[in-house]
Amino acid sequence: DTGVSQDPRHKITKRGQNVTFRCDPISEHNRLYWYRQTLGQGPEFLTYFQNEAQLEKSRLLSDRFSAERPKGSFSTLEIQRTEQGDSAMYLCASSLSGEVGNTIYFGEGSWLTVV
Amino acid sequence: SQQGEEDPQALSIQEGENATMNCSYKTSINNLQWYRQNSGRGLVHLILIRSNEREKHSGRLRVTLDTSKKSSSLLITASRAADTASYFCAALLGYSTLTFGKGTMLLVSP
Numbered sequence: 001d002t003g004v005s006q007d008p009r010h011k012i013t014k015r016g017q018n019v020t021f022r023c024d025p026i027s028e029h030n031r032l033y034w035y036r037q038t039l040g041q042g043p044e045f046l047t048y049f050q051n052e053a054q055l056e057k058s059r060l061l062s063d064r065f066s067a068e069r070p071k072g073s074f075s076t077l078e079i080q081r082t083e084q085g086d087s088a089m090y091l092c093a094s095s096l097s098g099e100v101g102n103t104i105y106f107g108e109g110s111w112l113t114v115v
Numbered sequence: 116s117q118q119g120e121e122d123p124q125a126l127s128i129q130e131g132e133n134a135t136m137n138c139s140y141k142t143s144i145n146n147l148q149w150y151r152q153n154s155g156r157g158l159v160h161l162i163l164i165r166s167n168e169r170e171k172h173s174g175r176l177r178v179t180l181d182t183s184k185k186s187s188s189l190l191i192t193a194s195r196a197a198d199t200a201s202y203f204c205a206a207l208l209g210y211s212t213l214t215f216g217k218g219t220m221l222l223v224s225p
Contacts, residue, residue, distance in 0.1 A: 006157075031211070042203050042215030043158070056211060091157060097210070104148065104205075104213055108157035 002026060004107035006092050012113045013082055021077045021110045025094030032075050033104065034067055035091040043091055043106075049075060050097055082114045121204060121219040129224055134191040136219040138204030139184075146207045147180060149189050151200045152218070158203070161189070194223045 005024040013019050025032045030051050035043035046065065047057045051072040060066070064082075069075040079086055089109040095102045122137045140147070146165045150158040162173045164180045164187065171178050177190040187204055201220050205213040 004157075033211075033213075035213075040217065042205075042217050043213075045212050045214065048211050093158075093213075103160055103163050104207075105160055106150070106158035111155075 004092055004094050004105055006090075006107040006110050008110060009108060010111045010113075012115060015084060015114055016081055018078060018080045019082055019112060020079075021090050021092075021112075023075045023077070023092030023094075023107060025074070025092070026105060029094035029096055029105075030072070031095045031097045032069055033093040033095075034075070034077050035093065035106075036061070037089045037091060037109070038087075046077075079112070082112075084114045087112055087114045121202070121216045123219060124217065125220045125222070127222045127224065128194055130194060130196055132194055132223075134194050134198070134221055134223070136189045136202050136204075136221070138187045138189070138216060140187075140204075140206040140214075141185065142206075142208065144182075144206040144208060145210065147178075147187050148205045148207065148213065149176075149178060149187075150203045150205060152203065153200045161202075191221075194221075196223050196225050199223045 007022045033048040034046040037043040045059050047067050049069040052069050064080045067077045089111050091109045093104045093106040095104040120139050148163045149161040152158050162178050164171045164178050175192045180187045201218040203215050203218045205215045
């Protein structure tokens with residue numbers, strides 16, 4: 001499978017715990033994006049990387065959210081001190097940069113349930 | 116805030132019929148991408164149309180873009196039960212940010 005891979009697919013955690021999601025993009029893609037989707041809504045942009053540089057992070061929902069892409073390959077999204085309102089699907093996507101018309105490919109998502 | 120607004124919110128048709136979904140957006144875009152999402156799954160890319168294009172085809176899909184009206188439409192011809200899903204349009208703002216609407220839920224009955 002050469003698509004965008006996300007792990008874990010499902011995570012149930014207690015309120016207050018930290019969670020981390022991992023994303024492996026399509027291998028030749030230098031851009032990586034994180035989105036969040038709640039029930040009945042479209043995905044909401046959180047942040048994106050070009051190679052290892054995080055070029056946009058103002059949309060991260062709070063300072064409890066952070067993302068890294070240390071070597072410009074895989075990325076992690078961490079949520080600290082989880083709250084029930086963090087329950088959602090977290091989607092990772094990747095693309096090539098350099099052209100306006102590049103397709104952005106999404107993974108299967110990581111479901112988070114905070115109890 | 117979400118850029119795209121799909122219309123209708125829900126659509127129910129019979130197999131073999133055509134399905135048309137519309138999308139409106141608010142600001143200038145570089146391209147617009149349509150996605151399908153089956154319940155609980157990730158997004159599957161369907162088609163991309165650039166801001167300087169007016170119409171594109173891919174198999175049973177036809178997408179139009181009217182930048183003067185800031186609107187797009189997705190037509191699925193000869194629908195199948197397997198087309199049952201939610202469909203989203205996503206406007207590319209700048210070079211990196213896709214903004215989505217709430218989607219259209221399509222139900223295709225055998």
